[in-house]
Amino acid sequence: xxxxxxxxxxxxxxxxxxxxxxxxxxxxxxxxxxxxxxxxxxxxxxxxxxxxxxxxxxxxxxxxxxxxxxxxxxxxxxxxxxxxxxxxxxxxxxxxxxxxxxxxxxxxxxxxxxxxxxxxxx
Numbered sequence: 001x002x003x004x005x006x007x008x009x010x011x012x013x014x015x016x017x018x019x020x021x022x023x024x025x026x027x028x029x030x031x032x033x034x035x036x037x038x039x040x041x042x043x044x045x046x047x048x049x050x051x052x053x054x055x056x057x058x059x060x061x062x063x064x065x066x067x068x069x070x071x072x073x074x075x076x077x078x079x080x081x082x083x084x085x086x087x088x089x090x091x092x093x094x095x096x097x098x099x100x101x102x103x104x105x106x107x108x109x110x111x112x113x114x115x116x117x118x119x120x121x122x
Contacts (some may be wrong), residue, residue: 015054015055
């Protein structure tokens with residue numbers, strides 16, 4: 001746990017995002033245990049209930065599961081679920097506005113592909 005908390009979004013969402021990022025980049029693998037709510041609370045100096053809210057969000061999404069008396073673990077298939085979620089998020093956040101602006105500027109799909117292939121060079 002090396003990241004810091006910021007004011008850009010609710011803390012519980014940042015906790016969930018950090019766990020998700022670690023799963024996506026392979027730092028935490030399927031079947032491995034994630035830090036406890038108390039570990040998150042101590043590290044980030046936050047309320048354990050806030051950390052629990054972030055972890056429970058991932059439990060609801062079937063990314064994490066609880067082993068009673070042991071802790072939270074990464075579920076099988078979690079990485080694929082997260083990748084699909086992030087791909088949808090990417091599409092909505094970047095591709096949809098890009099296509100709307102391209103339409104406004106009367107750019108064809110081929111012109112957009114060419115721009116991407118050229119890396120934005122004029």
